[in-house]
Amino acid sequence: MTTRHKTQVAIIGGGPSGLLLSQLLNLAGIDTLILERSSREHVLSRIRAGVLESGTVKMLRQAGVYERMAQHGIPHNGCYLTDNDLMVHINFKELTGKQVLVFGQTEVTADLYAAQDAMGTEIVHGVTDVLINDLDQTRSTVEYSVEGTRKSIECRYVAGCDGFHGVSRNTIPADVRQEYERIYPFGWLGVLSQTPPANDELIYANSERGFALASMRNENLSRYYIQVPMTDKVDEWSDERFWAALKQRLPSATAESMMTGPSIEKSIAPLRSFATEPLRWGNLFLVGDAAHIVPPTGAKGLNLAVSDVFYLHGALIDAVKNNSKTGIDAYSDRALARIWKSMRFSWQMTTMLHRFDDEDSFAGQMRRATLSHLEKSETARRDLAENYVGLPY
Ligand code: FAS
Numbered sequence: 001m002t003t004r005h006k007t008q009v010a011i012i013g014g015g016p017s018g019l020l021l022s023q024l025l026n027l028a029g030i031d032t033l034i035l036e037r038s039s040r041e042h043v044l045s046r047i048r049a050g051v052l053e054s055g056t057v058k059m060l061r062q063a064g065v066y067e068r069m070a071q072h073g074i075p076h077n078g079c080y081l082t083d084n085d086l087m088v089h090i091n092f093k094e095l096t097g098k099q100v101l102v103f104g105q106t107e108v109t110a111d112l113y114a115a116q117d118a119m120g121t122e123i124v125h126g127v128t129d130v131l132i133n134d135l136d137q138t139r140s141t142v143e144y145s146v147e148g149t150r151k152s153i154e155c156r157y158v159a160g161c162d163g164f165h166g167v168s169r170n171t172i173p174a175d176v177r178q179e180y181e182r183i184y185p186f187g188w189l190g191v192l193s194q195t196p197p198a199n200d201e202l203i204y205a206n207s208e209r210g211f212a213l214a215s216m217r218n219e220n221l222s223r224y225y226i227q228v229p230m231t232d233k234v235d236e237w238s239d240e241r242f243w244a245a246l247k248q249r250l251p252s253a254t255a256e257s258m259m260t261g262p263s264i265e266k267s268i269a270p271l272r273s274f275a276t277e278p279l280r281w282g283n284l285f286l287v288g289d290a291a292h293i294v295p296p297t298g299a300k301g302l303n304l305a306v307s308d309v310f311y312l313h314g315a316l317i318d319a320v321k322n323n324s325k326t327g328i329d330a331y332s333d334r335a336l337a338r339i340w341k342s343m344r345f346s347w348q349m350t351t352m353l354h355r356f357d358d359e360d361s362f363a364g365q366m367r368r369a370t371l372s373h374l375e376k377s378e379t380a381r382r383d384l385a386e387n388y389v390g391l392p393y
């Protein structure tokens with residue numbers, strides 16, 4: 001348990017945002033301390049994102065967590081969008097010159113923990129009752145409890161990397177915060193199975209029965225999702241029921257040839273679009289899911305957290321090392337400019353590929369027309385590809 005009372009940047013949350021920010025600040029000689037609510041085992045047990053934008057790969061390389069990603073990550077030059085048996089290939093490489101890397105967030109987080117351990121950074125797990133004070137003073141304090149003891153740490157800046165259900169966002173006064181939200185009436189039932197992937201590239205499938213996604217983690221670990229009503233419970237979905245529903249939504253050739261097997265993880269994730277403004281309140285800066293949530297249809301969640309870290313790490317280095325406030329003053333607007341564009345893309349992919357219970361026949365026609373436009377128009381495919389591989393920082 002830490003006995004420290006001071007740090008330069010206190011980071012709340014030991015997920016990918018907090019860990020990556022801490023690693024980049026430490027590499028620049030800035031002292032940090034991470035306060036994490038869960039155990040490390042719990043953080044590393046969460047199955048989340050699977051696709052890394054090229055910008056994310058660059059940032060992880062800059063942070064020194066590159067070897068395993070280079071060894072085990074699978075470069076993908078494209079993906080498929082399908083409507084029953086119509087398969088439209090989006091060739092990222094041809095259209096943008098870029099590719100994405102399939103490498104699980106769990107692996108990224110594990111590598112970041114290992115790098116932070118090697119750095120000797122203090123990460124306090126099992127913290128509760130975090131309270132952030134004096135954000136309008138030159139030095140702020142973060143109070144927290146751990147193993148029954150109340151502690152506090154004095155710091156110059158606080159990074160709120162504590163996800164959607166954290167305390168940071170609500171530390172900004174309600175009358176200062178402007179929140180934007182769209183809750184979708186469905187979730188994603190996700191399954192991990194030790195089976196070869198159904199296809200060499202991801203398939204985002206649209207069908208009368210709803211959305212499905214065929215993804216992967218490696219050549220013998222597949223990740224699948226199907227759209228389910230938010231009222232569904234995981235234990236209502238046997239493996240057999242899941243595989244049958246998935247196959248009905250994928251192109252028939254894929255469904256016939258794919259291998260199924262026992263699920264090793266099964267969970268339902270709700271879908272929402274959410275953003276809060278501003279991302280700064282005095283010495284506090286919101287990063288990643290603490291600031292925004294996107295539906296995973298655009299594979300943006302983790303990648304957007306990384307671009308927030310890109311903007312904030314440079315700003316904090318300037319503020320701490322050179323006492324220049326320019327970067328931190330600009331952080332919120334700079335990060336939000338990219339956040340809103342990714343928010344739009346994720347919303348567009350979600351509305352284009354999911355069925356809404358109250359939709360009329362016109363909506364189905366619009367989905368099919370969008371897909372057939374993508375099939376025929378290189379311009380439309382380039383627009384999708386540019387957003388999917390990641391807009392510039
Ligand atoms: P995280 O939520 O990962 O980390 C926040 C950390 O803060 C957690 O470890 C939490 O324990 C801790 N914390 C919370 N409150 C605290 C407090 N009061 N004090 C201290 N610590 C506190 N993105 C994709 O791109 N593709 C996907 O397929 C995808 N699937 C997802 C499925 C689910 C179920 C969820 C929830 C998210 C998914 N995401 C996906 C988005 C996800 O990958 C996030 O974008 C990513 O985890 C963001 O990282 P962080 O900002 O670090 O937030």
Ligand code: PHB
Nearest residue numbers: 049050215296297298299
């Ligand atoms: C995943 O593999 O978990 C994944 C991939 C792409 C997405 C969402 C999830 O858009």
